[in-house]
Amino acid sequence: MTPARFRALWQTLLPIGQDPAGDGWLRYGWSEADLACRAWFTAQAQARGLQVTTDRNGNLYAWWGDPAGDGAVVTGSHFDSVPHGGAYDGPLGIVSGLLAVDLLAERGVTPHRPLAVAAFAEEEGSRFGVACLGSRLLTGALDPAAARKLTDPAGVSLADAVSTAGLDPAALGPEPELLARWGYFIELHVEQGRALVDRGAAVGVASAIWPHGRWRIEITGEGNHAGTTAMADRHDPMLTTAYTVLAANKEARLRGGHATVGRIEVAPNATNAVPARVTAWLDARAPDQQTLTGLVEAVTVRAQDRADRDGTAVTVAAESVSPVVDFDVTLRDRLAARLGDAPVLPTGAGHDAGVLSGHVPTAMLFVRNPTGVSHAPGEHATDDDCAAGVVALADVLAELACQ
Template sequence: MTGLFATDAAARAFDPLWDEILAVGRDPGTGGYRRFAWADADLTLREWFTGCAAARGMDVEIDRNGNLWAWWLPPGWTGEPENAFVTGSHLDSVPDGGAFDGPLGVVSAFAAVDLVRARGITPRVPVAVTCFVDEEGARFGVACIGSQLSAGALAPERALRLRDGDGVTLAEALRAAGRDPAALGPDPLLAKRIGVFVELHVEQGRALDLVDRPIALASSIWPHGRWEFTFSGEANHAGATRLVDRRDPMLTFATAVHAARGTAEKHRAVATFGKVLVAPNGTNAIPSAVRAWLDARAADEATLTALVAEIETLAGKAAAEGGIGFASEAESRSPIVEFPPEPRAKLSAALAHLGDVPVIPTAAGHDAGVLAERVPTAMLFVRNPTGVSHSPHEFAEAVDCHRGAAALAEVMAAWVR
């Protein structure tokens, strides 16, 4: 059994598009990408998106939140698009990010449109290629701003007040890019418009490499959250204070770091302390306080709750033993996203020629996860042989990218015919 779309045809559709944006926002020193929302590289990529749409006779619409939609409407379609097959991803990056996270989904989406058209297929329902703005949250500190605003998950007043590292608010950045900050808000058309949203994404892990398969479907996004841990001790002289007289919160924090690792292993989850603030942060001073942020993710809600509770208990116990004050506060928590079985079954059927396509969870957040609250969504993952992501070393083999574009075209063709 073979599919409609050969890998070499997908290569011819995919490669020129991919090459067009390869240099945009790339730091020549590190090779990493710096494509931050509403800054120069992002604006260049938005122009590129508009050009791709124009070259295909697709009308571009910029929604109230700045997300881009390129429409391919069925012949004779009049009025608002409804019940569309929507596919795309994002074009922004983390600081020193890789080439694939985001752009792979947008390039594959345009390539899929080309492949489906080249087969002479006329869609029954509208097709849209999308780019959701500011997915990574690299500039303003909140991820998936474009999709969250449209889904009504982020209040526009809060979004507009967010500031980047230079103190520029999102409102100011929007104005500088010629956008109207007052336009931000939930998209009332979202649910009516989107029949399904399919996001193709580079895998951010090694699950596919480990089973030697190029493509997977997503089952779920792990629930995850951030907790602020505060350890309070007593500042004192690093030389003159006897060890037995110290109340050193750094020691308790170190215990908490190990507790997080051990507890995560036990629950087959992940837990990371990646951000720490030390007061007074002097080389020759015992710290008075350590504030640290725990990022924890697990396969289900109960495991995540148990994981964090155990880390808190172990940290609290170590604090009590060392005469250290301890407090923990949840800063944010994102519930599990279970991608619905119905669109996934249709995708599976469209990819039957690939054999049993693996269905895997991911521990990374995505626009598809945000939109899953409101509309049917599904995700396709493309193998990442090292699993490295959010790094210049993020990678997918060219042939796997072509297989991904072909798979997306199969899914699109099956859905819209």
């Protein structure tokens, strides 16, 4: 697998959903760009003679072998992005899966098990607010009735979005029979950090995913005129919000976790008005569950204390929470050895692999990211490292699918 060959296929996908101003990618779940990516996937799969199927939750599969066969080896990732995100987070795993199939075919490999490349729906949660939506529905981790009621910022429900895409929203839900036919799931992903740069390795293997989640913070106050309301008479939820953001940063640093408030909505959102309400979303992650729980509890207490002083009210509610994921140790060690004692490292980022790990032996491969940037346009991996990732994935798939 040459870097040029990787680049040739990569460039056919790259323009889809790219911001015209060059500010990253806009591929929200079930959007026009996401549907174009799905069409690209179908065309690429069919060109390789692979059978394309869609499960009841809109997750796509390109099958080499019988989709109804047992012990399937599945690889893949997702197409959707965060707002103005990077090119590699998600799509790299899908492109690498297709190229790994090419490489295995050229080697004359005949899988003894079905082999599939998957494209999961709405992994980032940027449109409907729940990360790993497709894999959560597939595994039963998310109630389908609740999922159908999810809405995007424009008020479009998930039910309407999937219906427009040609799926039956009433069919959303778990598929235990499908998962029971899977023998392994391997997700290749661009590294989100710089650990592999420090270790001088192009490819690494994941050991675990930190526990993490998203919490919705609602802070209400009293809307009023910015020019006539005395400072002493204000009940400004923005002050409570600002304090909460700073408190989250401080508590995360003290505890060795991560805390981010990257999204805020203000009402009435007027320059000359004291806000009546602020909604903020806290993303919190930590090396272990006890630390994560303590972090969120501390932020909540400090927010409530500040609300008492500001004359505002605050509520904190979990929107999605994922426990620590320790990947299958036997599979992890087997893959690391197969790849020449590749580095083994944890990650603070959530993935479909983390959701699936409770149902099928699962592992992850990381491709070196020299910038260390993720979820932003600066996210990068060299063509040389991406080609090395394809070879590593093909080696892993060959070992698992031919045993």
